[in-house]
Amino acid sequence: MTHRAQSSACLLCQSVQGLGQVGSRAPKPSRIHGPTRYAPPVLPTIDYLEYAIRHFGKTAFDLASSGAPPVQATELGYEAPDDPEARQRFLWAIAGRFQVPMEALVPALGASGALYAVCQNLVTPGACVAVEEPGYEPLWRIPEALGARVVRFPRGDDVGAMLEHIGAQPRLVIVSNPHNPTARVLSDDQLVELANGLGDGRWLLVDEVYRELAAPLSSVFGKAPNVITINSTTKCLGVPWARAGWITAPAELVAGLRRSELYSVGNAPPGCFAWGAAAVEQATWLLERVTKLQRGKRERVDAWVAAHTEQLIGGPAFEESLFVWIERRDGASLLPWLEAVREELGITISPGQFFGAPQGMRLSFTLGEEQLGQALERLESRLGEL
Ligand SMILES: Cc1ncc(COP(=O)(O)O)c(C=O)c1O
Numbered sequence: 014m015t016h017r018a019q020s021s022a023c024l025l026c027q028s029v030q031g032l033g034q035v036g037s038r039a040p041k042p043s044r045i046h047g048p049t050r051y052a053p054p055v056l057p058t059i060d061y062l063e064y065a066i067r068h069f070g071k072t073a074f075d076l077a078s079s080g081a082p083p084v085q086a087t088e089l090g091y092e093a094p095d096d097p098e099a100r101q102r103f104l105w106a107i108a109g110r111f112q113v114p115m116e117a118l119v120p121a122l123g124a125s126g127a128l129y130a131v132c133q134n135l136v137t138p139g140a141c142v143a144v145e146e147p148g149y150e151p152l153w154r155i156p157e158a159l160g161a162r163v164v165r166f167p168r169g170d171d172v173g174a175m176l177e178h179i180g181a182q183p184r185l186v187i188v189s190n191p192h193n194p195t196a197r198v199l200s201d202d203q204l205v206e207l208a209n210g211l212g213d214g215r216w217l218l219v220d221e222v223y224r225e226l227a228a229p230l231s232s233v234f235g236k237a238p239n240v241i242t243i244n245s246t247t248k249c250l251g252v253p254w255a256r257a258g259w260i261t262a263p264a265e266l267v268a269g270l271r272r273s274e275l276y277s278v279g280n281a282p283p284g285c286f287a288w289g290a291a292a293v294e295q296a297t298w299l300l301e302r303v304t305k306l307q308r309g310k311r312e313r314v315d316a317w318v319a320a321h322t323e324q325l326i327g328g329p330a331f332e333e334s335l336f337v338w339i340e341r342r343d344g345a346s347l348l349p350w351l352e353a354v355r356e357e358l359g360i361t362i363s364p365g366q367f368f369g370a371p372q373g374m375r376l377s378f379t380l381g382e383e384q385l386g387q388a389l390e391r392l393e394s395r396l397g398e399l
Contacts, residue, residue: 061367073359081251094284196330208237257289
């Protein structure tokens with residue numbers, strides 16, 4: 014085996030083993046490397062997503078899934094999977110709801126597809142990209158996989174401090190707002206200050222997948238000339254299965270962003286956009302549904318955190334958030350405890366480790382209220398270990 018082939022294959026094993034350290038039911042690394050001569054570059058693992066696929070929703074108590082409980086297709090009505098008008102209908106619905114120009118919109122397969130398209134267009138090998146920390150792993154993994162030099166900056170409320178950390182090099186800066194995982198929100202004025210601070214020819218990409226919960230019917234798009242936004246029907250509307258996402262971008266980027274689809278999936282399935290249109294058109298009741306489903310749960314979680322301040326510090330989250338961020342008071346990693354709690358109590362919580370903040374956890378409360386109460390009660394028995 015050549016050195017290149019060997020090192021590449023070992024990298025793959027390492028990533029599988031690396032996951033094994035956090036996931037107790039990790040598969041044994043398979044011996045996939047035969048007498049290979051050519052070793053193609055291996056995409057780095059996205060540990061958070063692999064962990065989520067393996068564990069979220071797979072235990073008795075799911076305090077990890079961060080989106081509204083999925084609505085069923087039948088509740089949205091009927092949509093033809095081959096409707097050729099669906100794509101346009103989807104864009105009309107978005108333009109109307111968020112008051113953004115049709116010409117600025119690019120449909121995509123989820124916010125994930127939108128993120129990839131933006132990075133594919135703006136990231137060249139060796140380019141510098143700045144991404145918030147803590148942060149949702151794909152926000153930095155995707156630029157990294159496209160060859161960017163990724164720098165991280167602490168996500169905070171002080172825009173001047175963030176700009177100082179970002180420095181002069183990055184051409185693209187990526188944030189989520191509301192922030193995953195802390196559920197803190199920068200105001201549009203702050204985002205505009207950040208965009209203006211970057212200045213001409215440097216882009217601010219804002220991932221708005223949680224925004225409808227904090228500021229319905231709105232987007233920061235258009236408030237500064239160098240802002241790009243991405244969004245989808247996944248998190249706030251409870252329609253993750255449609256894979257209906259979109260980009261809102263300044264005019265000079267739109268043609269390239271639209272071309273991305275031809276380079277990846279060819280033509281995205283019209284059915285995705287048909288369901289996306291149905292979701293955005295019916296967003297008002299879908300959001301009301303979430304409010305009803307969530308009633309009383311946040312107070313319960315806040316009271317639980319407040320009762321355990323000896324071990325835990327709760328962060329401020331926006332009022333309608335579906336999750337809160339909690340840190341361990343002594344600053345040590347919460348991962349071993351979260352692993353034990355998952356294995357022994359059947360409670361899955363999203364480890365801060367995957368967001369770059371091992372001392373924290375993102376506790377979601379999208380499960381039923383009774384189950385939430387039971388999970389919080391069970392967790393109490395283990396808090397003495399922290
Ligand atoms: C900040 C953020 N952006 C994007 C996504 C992915 O969204 P979608 O399901 O629309 O691809 C997620 C999902 O967890 C997320 O938390």
